[in-house]
Amino acid sequence: xxxxxxxxxxxxxxxxxxxxxxxxxxxxxxxxxxxxxxxxxxxxxxxxxxxxxxxxxxxxxxxxxxxxxxxxxxxxxxxxxxxxxxxxxxxxxxxxxxxxxxxxxxxxxxxxxxxxxxxxxxxxxxxxxxxxxxxxxxxxxxxxxxxxxxxxxxxxxxxxxxxxxxxxxxxxxxxxxxxxxxxxxxxxxxxxxxxxxxxxxxxxxxxxxxxxxxxxxxxxxxxxxxxxxxxxxxxxxxxxxxxxxxxxxxxxxxxxxxxxxxxxxxxxxxxxxxxxxxxxxxxxxxxxxxxxxxxxxxxxxxxxxxxxxxxxxxxxxxxxxxxxxxxxxxxxxxxxxxxxxxxxxxxxxxxxxxxxxxxxxxxxxxxxxxxxxxxxxxxxxxxxxxxxxxxxxxxxxxxxxxxxxxxxxxxxxxxxxxxxxxxxxxx
Numbered sequence: 496x497x498x499x500x501x502x503x504x505x506x507x508x509x510x511x512x513x514x515x516x517x518x519x520x521x522x523x524x525x526x527x528x529x530x531x532x533x534x535x536x537x538x539x540x541x542x543x544x545x546x547x548x549x550x551x552x553x554x555x556x557x558x559x560x561x562x563x564x565x566x567x568x569x570x571x572x573x574x575x576x577x578x579x580x581x582x583x584x585x586x587x588x589x590x591x592x593x594x595x596x597x598x599x600x601x602x603x604x605x606x607x608x609x610x611x612x613x614x615x616x617x618x619x620x621x622x623x624x625x626x627x628x629x630x631x632x633x634x635x636x637x638x639x640x641x642x643x644x645x646x647x648x649x650x651x652x653x654x655x656x657x658x659x660x661x662x663x664x665x666x667x668x669x670x671x672x673x674x675x676x677x678x679x680x681x682x683x684x685x686x687x688x689x690x691x692x693x694x695x696x697x698x699x700x701x702x703x704x705x706x707x708x709x710x711x712x713x714x715x716x717x718x719x720x721x722x723x724x725x726x727x728x729x730x731x732x733x734x735x736x737x738x739x740x741x742x743x744x745x746x747x748x749x750x751x752x753x754x755x756x757x758x759x760x761x762x763x764x765x766x767x768x769x770x771x772x773x774x775x776x777x778x779x780x781x782x783x784x785x786x787x788x789x790x791x792x793x794x795x796x797x798x799x800x801x802x803x804x805x806x807x808x809x810x811x812x813x814x815x816x817x818x819x820x821x822x823x824x825x826x827x828x829x830x831x832x833x834x835x836x837x838x839x840x841x842x843x844x845x846x847x848x849x850x851x852x853x854x855x856x857x858x859x860x861x862x863x864x865x866x867x868x869x870x871x872x873x874x875x876x877x878x879x880x881x882x883x884x885x886x887x888x889x890x891x892x893x894x895x896x897x898x899x900x901x902x903x904x905x906x907x908x909x910x911x912x913x914x915x916x917x918x919x920x921x922x
Contacts, residue, residue, distance in 0.1 A: 496635060496638070496689075496714045496717060496718060499686070499687060499688065499689035499690060499692075499714060499718045499772075500638055500642075500686075500718065500721075500768055500771075500772060501586050501589075501689070501768065501769055501771070501772025501773070501776070502585075502586050502589030502590055502593065502765070502768070502769035502772065503586075503589075503685055503686035503688075503772070504686045504722055504725065505589070505593065505744070505745050505765055505769075506589045506592065506593075506827065507682040507683065507685060507686050507831070508725075508726065508729065508738065508744050508745075509738060509739050509740065509741050509742075509744050510679070510682045510739075510828070511523050511524070511679045511682045511683055511726075512730075512735050512738045512739045513739035513740075514675045514676075514678045514679035514682070515675055515676065515679050516662070516675070516735070516739075517661055517662055517735050518658055518659060518660070518661060518730050518735060519661060519666065520679060520726065520730075520735070521723065521726060521727070521730075522676060522679075523676060523679035523680045523682070523683045524683050524719075524722055524723055524726055525723070526676070526680045526683070526879065527680055527683030527684045527686065527687045527722075528687065528715070528719035528722070528723070529875075529879070530680075530684060530687070530876060530879045530880070530883075531684075531687040531690050531715045531719070532712075532715055532872070533872040533873070533875045533876035533879065534690075534691075534843060534847065534872075534876045534880075535690050535691070535711045535712060535715050536866040536867065536872035536873070536876075537846055537847050537850050537866065537872065537873055537876065538550075538690070538691040538694055538711055538846075539707065539708035539711045539712065539864050539866065540708075540850060540862060540864050540865060540866045541554040541557075541558075541694070541846070541850060542691070542693065542694035542697055542703065542707035542708065542711070543703065543704045543705075543707050543708055543862070543863040543864035544557075544861075544862055544863060544864075545557055545697070546694075546697030546698065546700060546703030546704070546707060547697050547698050547786060550691065550694035550695040550697070550779070550782075550783065550786075551571055551691075551694070551783075551842050551846055552568050552571050552572060552575075552783050552786050552787050553568075553697075553786060554694075554846055554849070555567040555568045555571055555841075555842075555845060555846060555849060556568040556790075556792075557853075558846070558849030558850065558852065558853050559849055559852075565792060566903070566906055567841065567845055567849075568787065568792060569787075569792060569902070569906050570841045570899060570902045570903065570906070571783075571841055571842055572783065572784060572787045572792070572793055573898070573902035573905070573906075574837055574838065574841060574842070574898060574899075574902070575780065575783050575784070576784070576817070577837070577898065578833075578834060578837050578838055579780035579783070579814055579818075580814060580817040580818040580820075580821045581821055581825070581830050581833060581834050581837075582688075582776055582780070582834055583613060583616075583773055583776055583777055583780070583814070583815075583818035583821075583822075584609070584613075584818050584821035584822040584825065584830060585685075585827060585830040585831055585834060586769055586772050586773045586776065587608075587609035587610070587612045587613050587773060587818070587822045588605075588609050588822055588825070588826075588827045588830065589769060589827060590608070590609060590612055590766055590769040590770065590773075591605040591606070591608040591609040591612075592605065592742070592743075592827065593743060593746070593762060593765055593766060593769065594608055594762075594766060595743075596743040596746045596758075596759075596762050597759055597762055597763070606822065606823045609822040609823070610819050610822050610823055612770060612773065613773070613777075613815060613818050613819045613822055614815070614819065615770075616770070616773045616774050616777050616815070617777065617811060617812065617815035619774060620774065620777055620778055620781070620806075620811060621801075621804075621808065621811070630774070631771075631774070631775060634767070634768075634771035634774065634775075635771075637764060637767050637768065637771070638768045638771060640764075641761070641764040641765065641767075641768060642721045642725065644761070644764075645725055645728070645745065645748075645749075645761070646721070646724045646725060646728055648728075648748075648749070648752050648753075649725075649727075649728020649729065649731060649732050649748075649752075650728065651752070652731075652732060652752060653728060653731035653732065654731050654732070655731065657730060657731055657732070657733070657734060657735075658727060658730040658731035673886065674886050676886075677882055677883050677885075677886025677887065678886055678887065680879075680882075680883050681831075681832065681835050681836075681883050681886075681887055682831065683722075684835060684883060685831050685834065685835055686722065687715070687718065687719075687722075688834075689714075689772075689775070689776065690711050690714050690715045690718075691711065692775060692776070692778075692779040693706070693707050693710040693711065694707060694711075695779035695780065695782045695783060696778070696779060696782060698782075704863035704864065705864075707864075708864045729744065729748055732748060732751065732752065733747070733748065733751065743762070745761060745762070745765060746758045746759075746761065746762045746765075749761040749762075777811070777814065777815065777818070780814055781807055781810045781811040781814050782807060782810070783810075784797040784807075784810045784813070784814070785797055785798060785800075785807035785809075785810040788810075796809050797809055797810045797813070832887060832888060832891045833891055833894065833895075835883065835884075835887070836884055836887050836891040836892055836894070836895045837891075837894070837895045837898060839880050839881070839883070839884045839895070840884070840895065840896075840899060841899060843876070843880050844877050844880050844881065847873040847874075847876050847877045847880075848873075848877065850866075850873055851870050851873050851874070854869060854870065
């Protein structure tokens with residue numbers, strides 16, 4: 496849950512409200528929640544069946560099997576080497592952006608802050624997973640308290656007229672409306688991402704057949720309620736035009752309700768939440784190249800674990816270094832759009848299509864958790880994912896397809912002719 500929240504909702508709200516141009520922005524948050532539940536059903540079934548480090552890397556290999564499974568899993572790792580550091584970098588960039596509410600920073604100083612934060616996160620993660628769990632509980636308490644404070648404060652001066660006054664063309668179902676909904680939903684989906692993070696740590700979770708599905712659905716339900724309530728109280732406190740134009744919307748919200756001093760405290764808590772999300776995200780992503788290297792589908796050095804603390808330290812360090820570089824190079828909005836569009840075809844659509852194929856190809860295979868109302872969640876998830884992708888900017892669609900194509904070429908011409916030996920798992 497701390498990975499799902501992060502800096503995401505605090506930086507995306509102005510873009511969501513601006514894209515929908517009014518309180519109808521709630522539709523984008525609802526569509527994001529629906530997609531998370533539909534796609535979460537896929538992850539829950541696969542995570543319970545194959546609770547191993549690596550998440551989608553393992554799932555795609557198992558679902559498609561043989562050469563197609565190896566190709567799909569390679570394409571995932573190919574994308575992850577770019578996409579995972581982008582996700583981590585986006586959180587660090589958003590952290591530096593909010594910090595400027597407290598401390599005026601130049602562009603280069605912001606880059607210094609974001610890079611330093613990534614270094615700190617890697618240092619904190621350089622330990623065995625049980626102590627990380629204890630840290631995560633503390634961070635989640637801070638996250639929950641901050642949201643309750645934010646939402647509770649909004650009820651004191653809630654103005655229903657602001658929250659529920661729609662323009663005459665608010666629900667004009669024209670192509671422009673659907674493009675706006677798609678672009679707004681891309682932003683909300685970014686804020687919901689992370690419901691699957693326990694799947695990346697499947698090999699380190701007790702009783703994964705129950706705990707992975709449970710963690711996914713509890714996280715989505717809890718976060719959806721918090722996001723919807725947060726967006727509603729903001730709409731009831733500030734005109735939507737002000738929300739859409741705000742660079743620090745949550746800080747401005749607390750400043751309007753209380754004063755600058757209280758807004759400073761709230762901003763400090765948001766920064767802690769952002770750092771907590773980076774902590775959880777980097778933990779999960781560091782396990783994916785590790786899983787690929789273990790079975791001989793990636794460079795063997797990534798399979799190494801720390802000699803005493805038994806965690807994949809090489810993978811963690813490499814992901815951290817690339818994330819550090821990306822945090823210095825890219826702008827926040829471009830990073831967010833690239834993150835979503837890059838992952839849709841191989842990971843999300845590929846995984847949902849794969850679980851449908853698996854059900855019909857091997858109907859009698861044991862499934863510790865079976866998605867409810869199969870195959871409706873998988874099909875509906877595919878439709879929404881493609882809707883979001885094809886209402887995005889063309890350059891990001893082209894970039895995503897280009898990366899997949901280049902990865903396939905690399906696989907066919909180089910990787911498919913080179914077989915790494917599976918590593919012996921040391922822990």
